[in-house]
Amino acid sequence: MARDEARSLAEAMARLDPAGRELVLAGFDPAERERLCYLWEAWERSDQREPDLPWRTWLVMAGRGYGKTRMGAEWVRRTAAAEPMARIALVGATMAEARSVMVEGDSGILAICPDPERPAWEPSLGRLRFPGGARALVYSAAEPESLRGPQHHFAWCDEIAKWPLGPEAWDNLMLGLRCGALPRAMATTTPRPVALVRKLLGREGVKTTRGRTRDNALHLAGAFIADVERDYAGTNLGRQELGGELIDDVEGSLWPRTLIERSRAAGPIPDLRRIVIGVDPPASEEGICGISVCALGADGLAYVLADATVAGLGPQGWARAVAGAAQAWGADRVVAEANQGGAMVEAVLRGADIHLPVRRVIAHPGKSARAEPVAALFEAGRAKFAGGFPELEDQLAGLIVGGGYEGPGRSPDRADAMVWAMTELMLGKRRAEPRITRL
Numbered sequence: 001m002a003r004d005e006a007r008s009l010a011e012a013m014a015r016l017d018p019a020g021r022e023l024v025l026a027g028f029d030p031a032e033r034e035r036l037c038y039l040w041e042a043w044e045r046s047d048q049r050e051p052d053l054p055w056r057t058w059l060v061m062a063g064r065g066y067g068k069t070r071m072g073a074e075w076v077r078r079t080a081a082a083e084p085m086a087r088i089a090l091v092g093a094t095m096a097e098a099r100s101v102m103v104e105g106d107s108g109i110l111a112i113c114p115d116p117e118r119p120a121w122e123p124s125l126g127r128l129r130f131p132g133g134a135r136a137l138v139y140s141a142a143e144p145e146s147l148r149g150p151q152h153h154f155a156w157c158d159e160i161a162k163w164p165l166g167p168e169a170w171d172n173l174m175l176g177l178r179c180g181a182l183p184r185a186m187a188t189t190t191p192r193p194v195a196l197v198r199k200l201l202g203r204e205g206v207k208t209t210r211g212r213t214r215d216n217a218l219h220l221a222g223a224f225i226a227d228v229e230r231d232y233a234g235t236n237l238g239r240q241e242l243g244g245e246l247i248d249d250v251e252g253s254l255w256p257r258t259l260i261e262r263s264r265a266a267g268p269i270p271d272l273r274r275i276v277i278g279v280d281p282p283a284s285e286e287g288i289c290g291i292s293v294c295a296l297g298a299d300g301l302a303y304v305l306a307d308a309t310v311a312g313l314g315p316q317g318w319a320r321a322v323a324g325a326a327q328a329w330g331a332d333r334v335v336a337e338a339n340q341g342g343a344m345v346e347a348v349l350r351g352a353d354i355h356l357p358v359r360r361v362i363a364h365p366g367k368s369a370r371a372e373p374v375a376a377l378f379e380a381g382r383a384k385f386a387g388g389f390p391e392l393e394d395q396l397a398g399l400i401v402g403g404g405y406e407g408p409g410r411s412p413d414r415a416d417a418m419v420w421a422m423t424e425l426m427l428g429k430r431r432a433e434p435r436i437t438r439l
Contacts, residue, residue: 009042021218038114040074043218047211050075053182056205060188061197063213063244065220068188070107072156075186077113079154080134083180088136089155091147091173093162095126095140102158103128103138139173141165142387147172155185162189164388166196191246192390195261201246213242237408250406254375255396265384270297275305275329278421279322279336280413287311288409289318290417292392293329296425302383304422305329307392309414319347326356334358335420361420371399371415374422383422392418 009024025033036042048071051058058075060068076088090109092098103109103121109128110121119128119136126138139146141163155177163169177183191197200206214225232238239245249256272295280290293306308325310318326334338360346358377383385393391408395415398407405412 009036035114038112040070040077040112044071044074045215047209047215051207051209054205055207056184057200057203058184058186058207058209059200060186060209060211061191061244061246062209062211062215063240063242064190065213065216065224066211066244067107067216067219068190069101069105069158070112072102072158072186072188073107073109073112076109076136076154076156077117080119080130080136081117081132083153084130084132084134086134086153087151087179088134089139089147089150089152089157089173089177090128090136091139091141091155091157091169093140093159093164094142095138098138098140098158099123099126102156109136141169144169144172147176149176151176151179153177153180153183157185157187158189160187160189161192161194161197162388162390163196164390166194166388167199170196170199191240191244192394193246193248193257194390197246210244212244241408250398250400252400252402252404253397254371254399254401255378255393257397259375259378260385260393260396263378263381263384264388265303265386269295269303269305269386270299270301272297272303274333274425275331276421276424277308277322277326277329277331277334278417278419278424279334280416280420281337282318282413286314288411288413289313289321290413290415291318291322291325292414292417292421293325293331294418294421294425295329300382302377302422302425303386304384304389304392304418305386307389307414307418309391309417332356333424335361335424337416337420338362359424369403370423371396371419372401373427374419375399377422377426382426389414 028036048067060071062068076090080086080088090098090102092102101108105111110118113119117131119130121128128136130136137150142165144165147169155173157170157173160166160170173185177185187200189197201208213220213228217225228242229238232242240247274296276294278290278292278294282289288309288311291308291310292304293308295303295305297303306325306329308321310321313321322334322336325331333356336358346360374383392414395407395409395412398405399412399415400406
């Protein structure tokens with residue numbers, strides 16, 4: 001089947017329901033059907049095609065399920081075939097995400113390449129070797145220094161809005177993207193108004209593709225689209241995650257994005273005097289348990305060290321996760337809401353033979369009222385983020401002055417946990433020892 005014929009077939013199938021598509025494909029013999037599945041030109045939409053050259057960076061910023069991962073993997077596949085000597089960087093938010101999504105995922109490089117074109121994957125080296133000679137190496141944006149030194153012809157960067165040290169990782173990558181006549185980088189991401197995304201938008205040499213979840217309806221279950229549009233249509237989260245819009249700060253946000261970016265810790269973290277685990281236990285057995293690790297540095301500043309939030313583990317499971325975080329970070333105290341399971345935390349810590357104070361706190365004022373003094377610490381430069389925490393930051397950005405929440409999820413569990421820990425470190429009143437429960 002010629003490519004033009006295959007493209008016409010794909011366009012016709014896009015107008016059919018799933019049963020109709022299966023009926024059409026059933027008319028082909030197995031070999032032809034398999035070849036058609038691997039023929040990206042037959043399935044890519046016009047809005048997914050690579051922009052005309054020249055460009056230095058191709059930014060694909062679209063809703064979930066749009067097909068961004070498939071686009072990136074296909075671009076790498078096509079680039080490796082056209083440039084047999086190419087060295088390609090594959091950069092994910094973490095090493096685990098780069099491997100599990102970009103290389104080994106359902107729409108990753110290994111899955112979209114037919115046998116004759118499939119590269120050899122060496123997981124221990126984080127390396128792909130393509131049949132024609134091109135090589136691709138996997139990197140983590142959480143380790144920007146790993147990108148200092150290596151030289152590349154091309155790069156595919158996935159979910160750049162989630163990169164914990166985005167600008168630093170991007171700058172190191174760009175300084176090494178210097179091989180060949182026209183080195184280029186493709187960046188795929190769901191939009192978030194973080195510094196790196198804003199840096200790229202509108203920059204000379206950057207071509208931008210935007211899209212919505214619904215644009216990929218041919219490859220998504222109709223029930224999924226109906227459900228998410230019913231639940232999120234018209235909300236800021238829906239506009240961002242489904243519509244692919246770059247949403248500016250919520251009006252009245254306690255943590256505007258500019259404040260979050262300004263509050264990144266620069267340089268190494270000083271010696272730590274105290275480490276506290278904040279816990280926002282779930283209201284239901286299968287809910288989300290917010291777990292935040294915060295510390296007081298020798299410089300007198302407070303630092304968010306980790307977001308250890310877990311979900312769907314049940315009371316014993318999430319309480320064990322709290323105990324694990326306390327052990328891993330050497331915490332000297334746990335602060336947990338008494339009315340949402342603080343006693344469970346105490347019991348599990350005792351069972352794990354972890355001897356440290358647990359303070360059970362009562363959530364009297366509203367979430368925003370509790371959060372406002374903590375937001376003031378960040379405004380004053382007295383509290384910092386020791387890295388990037390996308391899910392936590394999205395919740396913080398959704399907390400509104402005077403009450404209300406317009407962030408992802410029904411409750412800002414991650415943000416609540418951080419607020420409890422920061423309050424204990426920086427704002428808690430001194431209490432007499434007998435009033436603190438010790439294990």
